[in-house]
Amino acid sequence: MTRPDNRPSRVTPSKKDLAEGRSRGSSRAGSKSTAKGGKAGAEDSKKAARESGSRPKGRVSEAAAPPARTGLLARLFPPRPVGADRVEVVSASADDGGAAEGPADGRRYGAGAILIVFFAAQLLATIAYAMVIPGSEYDPRAVTGLGGAVGQAVNQATTGQAVVISQPVPLWLSTLLQLPLWGALIAGPLWFAAKKGRGIVADLGLRMKATDVPLGLAIGIASQLLMVPALYWVVFKIIGVQDVSAEARALTDRATDPLSIVLVFVIVGIGAPVAEEIxxxxxxxxxxxxxxxxxxxxxxxxxxxxxxxxxxxxxPALLVFGVILGVLTVRSGRLGPALWAHVGFNVVAAVSLLWNVTLF
Structure with missing residues (x-):
């Protein structure tokens, strides 16, 4: 509608239009205020959570989760499944003789690893012996003690040879020559368990409890004092009385001073039990x-x-004692009892030979 002077006339909005406009404006303003209020509330919640030391509900930051083990630590000490110890013990029940564990136990090595470690240990020990003994003044075949020296001198004199008393390999050198053998028997299983198995604890059972010490020592000492004499009482009835301790006596006869006595116990009481049990x-x-x-x-x-x-x-004695050690390991699910039984067994034998205590 135009006025006579061609100027547009002012359109006056109706009351209805004014009401609708006010409604739309208030809606938009409410939405903006709600969004601003929501952001402010979230910021206030986060700030309050940081100040109180707690975390807001919802998404948890990565720092909240415990760090996962990686690398060599994860291989050596992987998380143990719940009830792993129970499986080892229950699977060896007395009723069924213990079912075979089967190849799907997480180990990626088998009988070949046993042979590799064994022959590697023998090879290293042989190399060490060949590098040290032939060029030394020591003779591994020399008889220890005064009687052995006199017998050797008399034999050389009667045969027209120059009298030269051979010296046996000293205990400190024997101990050093055992290190390659022990090292391979220990490092080999550890390597296979860490690299191709479930870790040294899960695969080898390399753990112990406080009760393993008295239990193992008691079984080892009893085996030496009771089992061995009873067993050889039967064996001697069949083959006649013989010197069972001759090999061990060749070692203890060289212990003529305090240091060598200590080395005897290092060899038979620490090195051999640890390496052989692992x-x-x-x-x-x-x-x-x-x-x-x-x-x-x-x-x-x-x-x-x-x-x-x-x-x-x-x-015979080593076979029966090996069975005892195996039963201890299977029943307990760890090496602790068998290791301490082995220590007790060897130490009693060493004491009896060093101080001439007759066991049977």
Whole structure:
């Protein structure tokens, strides 16, 4: 509508239009205020949570979760599954002889690893011996003691040879020559368990409890004082009385001073038990259990343990004692009891030979 002077006329909005406009404006203003209020409230909530030390509900930051183990630490000490110890003990029940663990136990190594470690240990020990003994003044075949020296001198004099008294290998050198053997028997199982297994604790059972010390020592001492005499009472009825301790006496006869006596106990009371238990009961026994029942795996590992000592006269005692050590390991699910039993068994033998205590 135009006025006569061609100027547009002012349109006056109706009351309805004014009401609708006010409604839309208030709605937009409410939305903006709500958004601003929501942001401000969220900021206030976060600030209050930071000040109080708590975390807001909802998404949890990465720092809240415990850091995961990576690298070598994760391989050596992986998280243990719930009830892992129970499985080891229950699987060796007395009723069924313990079912075989089977190949799907997480280990990616088997009997080949046992042979690799064994021959590597023998090779290293042989190399060390060949590098040290031939060029030295010591003779491994020399008889120890005054009687041995006199007998050697008389034999040389009667045969027209120059009298030269051979010196036996001293105990400090014998101890050093054992280190390559022990090192391989310990490092080999540790490497396989860490790199191709579930870790040294899960694979080898390398752990102990406080009660393992008295329990293991008591069983080891009792085995030496009771089992061995009873066993050889039967054996001697069959083959006649013989000197079972001849091999061990060749070692203890060289202990003529306090240092050498200490070295005897280092060899028989620390080095041999630790290395042999990690290898025979920690590594070999579980691998055998993957193929046969627990009772046969215990017997197989005990026979392997006895045979590798290369002492036929001591084989029966080592076999029976190996069975005892295997039962301790399977029943407890760890090496602690067997290790301390091995210590007690060897220490009693060393004491009896050093101080001429007759056991049987």
């Amino acid at each position: 290898y025979f009961r920690g590594m070999a026994l579980p691998i055998f259990r993957r193929r046969v029942r627990a009772r046969w795996a215990i017997l197989a590992s005990a026979a392997f343990f006895a045979a590798t000592h290369l002492q036929p006269l001591q084989f």
